[in-house]
Amino acid sequence: xxxxxxQPILGKSEVENIIGFHTxxxxxxxxxxxxxxxxxxxxIFCGKNSITQGETKYYYDTSSLPFQISxxxxxxxxxxxxxHDYLLPFSFRGKRIMKKIQKVYLPCSxxxxxxEGSIAFYGxxxxxxxxxxxxxxxxxxxxxxxDYLNLLTSDYSRINDVPVSNINDYDFSQLVDFNPEIIKxxxxxxxxxxKTEVTEKVQERAIKNCVNIVRGNVGHELxxxxxxxLVVGVSSAKSxxxxxxxxxxxxKGQEYxxxxxxxxxxxxxxxxxxxxxLVLLFLVCxxxxxxxxxxxxxxx
Amino acid sequence: xxxxxxxxxxxxxxxxxIKVNAAPISYSRTKDNLRVPKDVDLSKVNMDTLLKIxxxxxxxxxxxxxDLLTEAExxxxxxxxxxxxxxxxxxxxIVTTNDLQGLSLKDxxxxxxxxxxxxxxxxxxxxxxxxxxxxxxxxxxGIPNSEVYxxxxxxxxxxxxxxxxxxHIDQNDYVGACEEFIKLADGFYVKTFGSYKVGExxxxxxxxxxxxxxxxxxxxxxxxxxxxxxxxxxxxxRVDQSIKKALSSTTMIVKSEYDKPVAEKNTGNS
Numbered sequence: 001x002x003x004x005x006x007q008p009i010l011g012k013s014e015v016e017n018i019i020g021f022h023t024x025x026x027x028x029x030x031x032x033x034x035x036x037x038x039x040x041x042x043x044i045f046c047g048k049n050s051i052t053q054g055e056t057k058y059y060y061d062t063s064s065l066p067f068q069i070s071x072x073x074x075x076x077x078x079x080x081x082x083x084h085d086y087l088l089p090f091s092f093r094g095k096r097i098m099k100k101i102q103k104v105y106l107p108c109s110x111x112x113x114x115x116e117g118s119i120a121f122y123g124x125x126x127x128x129x130x131x132x133x134x135x136x137x138x139x140x141x142x143x144x145x146x147d148y149l150n151l152l153t154s155d156y157s158r159i160n161d162v163p164v165s166n167i168n169d170y171d172f173s174q175l176v177d178f179n180p181e182i183i184k185x186x187x188x189x190x191x192x193x194x195k196t197e198v199t200e201k202v203q204e205r206a207i208k209n210c211v212n213i214v215r216g217n218v219g220h221e222l223x224x225x226x227x228x229x230l231v232v233g234v235s236s237a238k239s240x241x242x243x244x245x246x247x248x249x250x251x252k253g254q255e256y257x258x259x260x261x262x263x264x265x266x267x268x269x270x271x272x273x274x275x276x277x278l279v280l281l282f283l284v285c286x287x288x289x290x291x292x293x294x295x296x297x298x299x300x
Numbered sequence: 301x302x303x304x305x306x307x308x309x310x311x312x313x314x315x316x317x318i319k320v321n322a323a324p325i326s327y328s329r330t331k332d333n334l335r336v337p338k339d340v341d342l343s344k345v346n347m348d349t350l351l352k353i354x355x356x357x358x359x360x361x362x363x364x365x366x367d368l369l370t371e372a373e374x375x376x377x378x379x380x381x382x383x384x385x386x387x388x389x390x391x392x393x394i395v396t397t398n399d400l401q402g403l404s405l406k407d408x409x410x411x412x413x414x415x416x417x418x419x420x421x422x423x424x425x426x427x428x429x430x431x432x433x434x435x436x437x438x439x440x441x442g443i444p445n446s447e448v449y450x451x452x453x454x455x456x457x458x459x460x461x462x463x464x465x466x467x468h469i470d471q472n473d474y475v476g477a478c479e480e481f482i483k484l485a486d487g488f489y490v491k492t493f494g495s496y497k498v499g500e501x502x503x504x505x506x507x508x509x510x511x512x513x514x515x516x517x518x519x520x521x522x523x524x525x526x527x528x529x530x531x532x533x534x535x536x537x538r539v540d541q542s543i544k545k546a547l548s549s550t551t552m553i554v555k556s557e558y559d560k561p562v563a564e565k566n567t568g569n570s
Contacts, residue, residue: 087532111546118557141557151546165542209543217554273532278525285521293513 023190024051031158032190033104036183044102044187045158045248062178064105064241065170067186067262074101074245074260081258081269086281089251089274097249103186103262105241107155108164109195110172111202112237115146115210117230123220135222142214144230146206153202155191155239159246159259161201166268167261170242174263178241188241195237203232324363326354337417349411352401358417361385366396366429368474377475380482388489390448391422391441394478398430409439421448425481427474434469436461436477451492452485460484 025032026043027050033043043051078098082088123138150172154164207230215223243262248255251272259268329335335355336342356363361381362374369377381392393413400408405428413424421442428435438457442448452460463484468477494508 085532086528122562123559137562138559139562140559143553143555143557145551145553147548147551148543148546149548152542161540161542165540168542168545205540205543209540209547213552214554217556219559271532273529278529281528282521282525285524286517289517289520290513293509293517297509297513 022053024053026051029158030192031156032192034183034188034190035186044104044189047100047248062239062241063175064178064182065172065174065243065263066176066182067103067243069243069245069260069262069265071101071103071245073265074103074262077260077265077267078247078258081267081271085269085271087273087277088271089277092251092272092274095251097247100247100249101245101258102247103243103245105183105186105188106159106164106244107189107191108240108242109153109155109198109202110238110240111148111151111153111199111234113148113151113202113206113232113234115148115206115230115232116144117228118143119211119214119228119230120226121215121218122222122224122226123218124222124224125220138220139226140218140220142217144210144214146210146213148206151202151206152242153198153205155193155198156189157192158248159189159244159257161205163257163259163268163270164242167244167259167266169261169264169266171263175240191239199234199237203234206232324356324360324365326356326363326365329353329355336415339420340415345415349403349407350415352403353408353411353415356416361393362478363393363395363412366398366427368396368427368429369478373475377478377482380479384482384486387486388451389421390451390489391419392482392485393418393422393424394427394481395424396427396429396474398428400428405435405437406439409437410441413439413441421446423448423452423485425478427469427477429474436465436469438481447493451489456488460488 029046031045124135245260424439
């Protein structure tokens with residue numbers, strides 16, 4: 001293995017200790033990932049046999065959270081979700097996709113930031129209950145200060161902030177310096193989003209959240225944002241790897257994602273639903289309720 | 301000629317307005333021809349009573365000996381009583397009389413039903429009206445513990461009679477009394493059996509709340525389906541947990557600087 005290739009992925013000091021660390025890039029979904037296994041042929045995200053040796057990404061001073069959920073636990077979580085999903089198509093149940101669950105480290109950023117400034121709203125109240133009565137308009141000005149600590153955001157575009165946010169109950173106090181040994185039995189997905197883009201995205205999220213909170217405080221029936229002069233100050237930004245289990249699969253031309261938090265087992269499921277099952281479920285419920293109704297009517 | 305036509309027209313209108321009462325056809329019984337149904341055991345029958353009870357055509361159902369009802373009213377009652385008979389499977393008879401032939405009202409009622417060719421199970425309603433008094437009686441005829449006794453126990457019979465007497469007989473509303481009697485008899489039957497019994501083990505529309513059950517079941521099934529669909533479909537619509545978790549509530553400040561009405565634009569001359 002070329003040392004120059006390893007160096008950017010890991011901390012400079014660790015390069016010498018690691019041997020046989022491989023980086024792959026999928027030509028279909030453009031996912032870059034790293035693994036100790038030298039003979040990987042399929043992409044961990046899309047499952048296509050189109051991976052090639054890729055360019056390494058640069059990660060310095062990164063941290064990671066250890067896995068606390070085993071692969072067997074992830075299997076059990078998946079089985080539980082499948083068992084209780086009555087709308088899952090029968091044809092999908094038969095598919096053995098559970099074996100495709102991937103144990104990976106997902107690149108994320110952890111931000112500490114504050115939002116400060118003023119927001120102006122137009123508020124309006126109807127002066128009478130009479131239909132189409134005129135409204136009295138108010139101008140409301142608020143000064144605000146918000147601090148966000150450990151705001152997690154995904155640095156991998158294919159598993160974005162929405163699913164990551166839904167499984168986020170990570171305990172960041174357990175963050176440790178990144179040690180390449182931890183990816184011995186799993187893969188490490190490389191970031192595919194520019195740092196500036198991530199920062200902009202985080203700032204947007206923070207401002208949107210602030211505006212929503214302030215909007216909730218406006219004491220009028222109708223509320224309309226007039227202007228905001230909010231300034232976001234990023235005090236720190238840290239690249240980390242979070243442990244996840246996931247399956248990304250296609251069913252009838254649509255992509256679905258099953259994601260498990262590798263630390264706590266929190267899960268987000270996006271599984272296909274069948275309209276036929278919905279109709280069947282409706283009919284079963286209908287027959288059941290009719291039977292119950294008949295029994296009650298007979299008793300009464 | 302015109303006067304004659306006018307007179308004829310008025311006469312026809314007058315005739316049509318007159319209430320027509322027709323006495324029911326009855327036959328007198330003699331010792332040689334008792335006119336009783338075949339199932340009546342003559343050895344157990346009181347001959348004096350039997351001879352005093354009029355023999356009638358059992359299909360008529362309305363026997364207005366006291367001429368209290370018009371023919372139209374009788375026809376209307378006949379339809380209603382037949383509806384009751386068809387629905388319940390019980391027979392029903394309405395009798396009005398002003399002469400009990402020296403019998404008690406009870407003996408007359410039961411005798412009238414038993415010694416004419418009515419079904420084994422049925423009810424009879426007799427209105428006895430004279431210048432001095434008005435009485436009514438209801439008989440339930442059938443074998444002990446049969447349907448007719450279950451539907452119309454003594455307490456129910458008393459309730460029906462008391463209600464009919466108070467609300468109709470007292471006001472000389474005899475047709476109303478008969479209609480009310482049929483209505484109450486029908487109501488108490490449904491109340492007892494929950495539905496009209498067509499045959500053994502069968503039920504007919506009217507008693508069982510099929511429509512209500514189907515509507516309620518449909519609505520509940522719809523709600524369950526929608527809830528399940530919303531639970532399993534598109535789970536990623538949830539709120540941004542990360543930002544909620546990251547927000548430090550201890551240092552959060554939202555301070556209202558001002559909240560003032562917007563001054564209306566002055567469109568006047570000043």
